[in-house]
Amino acid sequence: MSDDTPLPGIVITGASGRMGQMLVKLVAASDKARLVGAVERAGHPWIGQDIGTAMGGAALGVTVTDDALDAFAKAQAVIDFTAPAASVEFAALAAQARAVHVIGTTGLEDEHLAAFRAAARHAVIVRAGNMSLGVNLLTRLTRKVAEALDADWDIEIVEAHHRMKVDAPSGTALMLGEAAAEGRGIDLASHRDSGRDGITGARKRGDIGFSAIRGGDVVGEHDVIFAADGERIVLRHLATDRAIFARGALKAALWGQDRKPGEYDMMDVLGL
Ligand SMILES: NC(=O)C1=CN([C@@H]2O[C@H](COP(=O)(O)OP(=O)(O)OC[C@H]3O[C@@H](n4cnc5c(N)ncnc54)[C@H](O)[C@@H]3O)[C@@H](O)[C@H]2O)C=CC1
Numbered sequence: 001m002s003d004d005t006p007l008p009g010i011v012i013t014g015a016s017g018r019m020g021q022m023l024v025k026l027v028a029a030s031d032k033a034r035l036v037g038a039v040e041r042a043g044h045p046w047i048g049q050d051i052g053t054a055m056g057g058a059a060l061g062v063t064v065t066d067d068a069l070d071a072f073a074k075a076q077a078v079i080d081f082t083a084p085a086a087s088v089e090f091a092a093l094a095a096q097a098r099a100v101h102v103i104g105t106t107g108l109e110d111e112h113l114a115a116f117r118a119a120a121r122h123a124v125i126v127r128a129g130n131m132s133l134g135v136n137l138l139t140r141l142t143r144k145v146a147e148a149l150d151a152d153w154d155i156e157i158v159e160a161h162h163r164m165k166v167d168a169p170s171g172t173a174l175m176l177g178e179a180a181a182e183g184r185g186i187d188l189a190s191h192r193d194s195g196r197d198g199i200t201g202a203r204k205r206g207d208i209g210f211s212a213i214r215g216g217d218v219v220g221e222h223d224v225i226f227a228a229d230g231e232r233i234v235l236r237h238l239a240t241d242r243a244i245f246a247r248g249a250l251k252a253a254l255w256g257q258d259r260k261p262g263e264y265d266m267m268d269v270l271g272l
């Protein structure tokens, strides 16, 4: 990039959210990107306000809008931590605007993933259930350990999040479960056991179990447990600051510039 090329302009969607506000602060303070837009849902009380003052700080010269298409038209990237239906809408608009779409949203179903696949025919999408370096490294380790251990080792994934989280298991837990299944050479969907309740009978050999704890202000904690007779291995990641996700998302937005259209994840961005 020559010296007079402007820095990539970034729009943050869900700007008033826990991740949205973290991302606004990070991008506004970055010397590698410019904050050029802040999008919130129609009817949100912050619409029409400067995002900086709405967040209780100094003005940032960016007005919160519910017109995503208009906001995306002047951007090189959209960083999107919102909700599944919103991210599907944004994927089509970001593709239209030829902006890199970084999707952190979790709680996704097959229909949402299909919409992203369609949008990625014409645009760059970087999507990950967890954008931190630590969790993506843990995901690689999980696959490695699962490769080395046979079904005498029961795999259970336990996650904990704050009381406001609306989806379970977490996107991270599903990432870890997919990695364990890949390592085992099995299909997660047919071996997944989430939310045991009542007389469940004995655990099925080869299953991958998921448990979700919700409460307090837990940012995100994940254990991958390999439990055998006489011993257990526990791979653990503890997040204590949402900045780790925001840093990964900004890295992804910059990495995605000048890439060929397609779907990428944080393993591509981090070279893991
Ligand atoms: N991939 C990752 O590394 C991470 C993913 N997440 C995921 O990001 C998502 C958001 O998490 P939080 O920020 O904690 O939630 P939050 O509820 O604090 O924020 C979501 C924001 O999206 C906004 N929103 C919803 N629909 C919208 C629409 N149609 N247009 C514009 N804005 C809209 C809401 O008003 C809210 O401000 C969740 O799915 C969460 O699991 C969270 C942290 C890290």
Ligand SMILES: O=C(O)C1=N[C@H](C(=O)O)C[C@H](O)C1
Pocket: 106, 107, 129, 130, 161, 165, 169, 170, 171, 172, 173, 219, 220, 221
């Ligand atoms: O909702 C959250 O907070 C988080 N969600 C992501 C997930 O579903 O894994 C990532 C992180 O754990 C925080």
